[in-house]
Amino acid sequence: MTSTSPSPRQGLPIRRILVISLATLVNLVLSIWMAQWSVDWLPVAASTAAPYVDGLFSLEVGIGCFIFVGCVGFILWSVLFSRADKYDESDGLPIEGNTRLEIAWTVIPFVVVMALAFYSIHVNEQLASLGPKTKYDLAVDQQPDAVAAADNLKDIGPIRVISRQWSWEFVYPDGVRSSELHLPVSQRANFQLSSEDVLHSFYVPAFRLKQDIIPGSVISYSITPTREGTYRLRDAMFSGAYFSSNQTHVIVESGEAYDQWLKKAASQPLVSGLSQATELYQQRLAKGDRGWATVPPAAPPMVNDPGHPDVLHDA
Incomplete structure (x- = not known):
């Protein structure tokens, strides 16, 4: 059977x-x-x-x-x-050919x-x-009008954003200079990003946008803020010993407050702007300039409004 x-x-x-x-x-x-x-x-x-x-x-x-x-x-x-028994040391079934x-x-x-x-x-x-962007080579495009006309849809600007080792400077169309970036809410701002030494990166986490800044060129860049508040601008590109301190505030305010700030800043004399790297470098020199060699920071920019770095920011 x-x-x-x-x-x-x-x-x-x-x-x-x-x-x-x-x-x-x-x-x-x-x-x-x-x-x-x-x-x-x-x-x-x-x-x-x-x-x-x-x-x-x-x-x-x-x-x-x-x-x-x-x-x-x-x-x-x-x-x-599906685990094997305690003393089962055999191989599992192959699944080849499935x-x-x-x-x-x-x-x-x-x-x-x-x-x-x-x-x-x-x-x-x-x-x-x-936020369209256009890169201009300063060796070729030397006419500032060509750069200024990069974004015809802008509401304000162009605002010149100058990056250095290690500080930020913002120059507005009427000539006002500041260490903190002021923007009116719900208005499209056009920037002209430039570097005076090495690679830097314009990064505002609250805006979700980051743009590298290349020496020898001007980059036209647009952003439209939608929420009033104080946010943090960070240099997201390693550019030397003090690049982590190359931060400043971005203040988004109403159109009226922005206009009032421009008028107030225009009436103020030029003073040394924000440069945390300068203070850190002086502390290094006071201790004997020991440690890894570093590049001396550029002189703080001369601005109408040095800003208020101690103010808390939202993001």
């Missing part, structure tokens, strides 16, 4: 399908919640560009969370319910990467329309 081995069941059991479906649904809900929550990790949004950058960041966090939780969940399930599985783990990452790529392109196009 011959015995016949039972034929393997085809497909997944209903119970396992329900468990996988429920786990996927829970993972999806958790990922959506994490994506929405991730926006709170960022500084306050204070420009027209911020919602687009935040949306892209939120999408990437959601996708990353779904993949991470799914992989960790599968590992925990295997450890808890065409459907190979197609799945090829197609799914491809779709995810392409979706992120297309959405990123869309965000970049939106940012380009909100």
Whole structure:
């Protein structure tokens, strides 16, 4: 009498399908919640560009969370319910030749990467329309009128942004100079970014925009602030020993307050502007100029309004 081995069941059991479906649904809900929550990790949004950058960041966090939780969940399930017996030292069953599985783990990452790529392109196009930028080589484009006319859609400006090792200087159309950047809310400001020595980077986290500043060139750049407050401008490009102190305030205020500030600043004489690196360098010299060699900071800029560095900022 011959015995016949039972034929393997085809497909997944209903119970396992329900468990996988429920786990996927829970993972999806958790990922959506994490994506929405991730926006709170960022500084306050204070420009027209911020919602687009935040949306892209939120999408990437959601996708990353779904993949991470799914992989960790599968590992925990295997450890808890599919682990080998205590003294089982045999190898696991191979899964070579599973065409459907190979197609799945090829197609799914491809779709995810392409979706992120297309959405990123869309965000970049939106940012380009909100804050177009043009680079001018000073050795070729020596006419200031050509640089000033780079953005015909500006509401105010152009405001010259001069970066140095290690200080910021802002020159407004009427000649007012300041160590802190003042902007009217909901008005598109055009900047002319330039460097007097090395590479610097104009970065305001609350605006979600960063622009490198290249020596020997002028970069026309536009930003529209949408929220009144005091924000922090940081030099995001390593430019020497004191680059981390190359920070200042960006003060976004109402149009009336901005006009009043311009009139008040115009009536004030020029004084030494903000330069925290100068003070740090003097402390170094007082201690004998020991340690790694460093570049002496440039002299503080002469400005009408040196600002108030001790004021707290929102972001």
